[in-house]
Amino acid sequence: MRMKVKDVMTTQVASVDASTPFKDVAEILIAHGVSAVPVVDDGRHVVGVVSEADLLRKEEFREQYYREGYRPPLRARLRHHLSLEGGRGRDKAYGDTAAELMTAPAVTIRPHASVVSAMRLMDEHGVKRLPVVDGDGVLEGIVSRRDLLKVFVRSDDDIAAEVREDILDDPFWAQPHDATATVTHGIVTLTGRMQHRSDAQLAARMTHRVNGVVDVIDKLEWTVDDTPVWKGR
Structure with missing residues (x-):
């Protein structure tokens, strides 16, 4: 039997809303030991995802914005300039709420999708976890790379x-x-x-x-x- 996302996903999901402040998002990531959280509206529809990388943009470019003549490390500059988001990275560096920090639209997956499909989607988009949503985009769970490894621990x-x-x-x-x-x-x-x-x-x-x-x-x-x-x- 081919294992589905619903078989390995986590249903107790930490999430935030669009107005959640920067520090609160950071505390939620740390408290739950996760690298990203979905951003949901009042109906629990997933509208975006905030990751550690989104939060770190503020620190990564802080000196560039506030200290004359400072140049961030080469790796940071390359990531900034080669990003498909273009100027969106600079906007995130100024972001104070989840709505300003999040990546949208979120890359999501359905519960009845195969585990292989989830693996491919993560690889294609370079993400470590995917919100699992129903047909209306309502959050049902989240699946991480660690969850996907469960298929290999069968006896x-x-x-x-x-x-x-x-x-x-x-x-x-x-x-x-x-x-x-x-x-x-x-x-x-x-x-x-x-x-x-x-x-x-x-x-x-x-x-x-x-x-x-x-x-x-x-x-x-x-x-x-x-x-x-x-x-x-």
């Missing part, structure tokens, strides 16, 4: 049982076989024989998609090679 016995019961023992296979699976540290080893080579290949691919599988060692044999033969010119 070997649990993974092996799923591979055997949901894949190898499924009546989907037209021909009987003696394929089986063993699991060590999340690595699945498939052994035995299947009737067709295409079936063996499909079983290996399906096993790769099981939550918690780190890798698959495919030692399956087959009786009939029914895969198409490529004929080059």
Whole structure:
């Protein structure tokens, strides 16, 4: 069974509203041990996200604004100038409330999205956590990189049982076989024989998609090679 965001997300979510002062946002981040919080309106709709990076802009450029001739570190200047937000970074440095500090629109995900989709979305946008919202954009939870790692802490016995019961023992296979699976540290080893080579290949691919599988060692044999033969010119 493919794990969904709803299976790993945190439902007790620290959030702020648009008028929350800078210091209060910082205290909430520290108190809850998180790197970002969603900003919600009166109906709990997510309107943005405030992260540690948003707050640190004020400190990062403070000297640039208030001390003549000061130049921030090269890394800070590059991040500032290459940012897709352009002048928005300078605005955040002056921000005093969540509305002025937040990144909007927020990158969100739905509870029934796959864990893989959440991983890809985080990687694409360079964020560490995603607010989880319903169809109307109402906050239901939050999913972090740490939450996504839960898919890899399943026991070997649990993974092996799923591979055997949901894949190898499924009546989907037209021909009987003696394929089986063993699991060590999340690595699945498939052994035995299947009737067709295409079936063996499909079983290996399906096993790769099981939550918690780190890798698959495919030692399956087959009786009939029914895969198409490529004929080059």
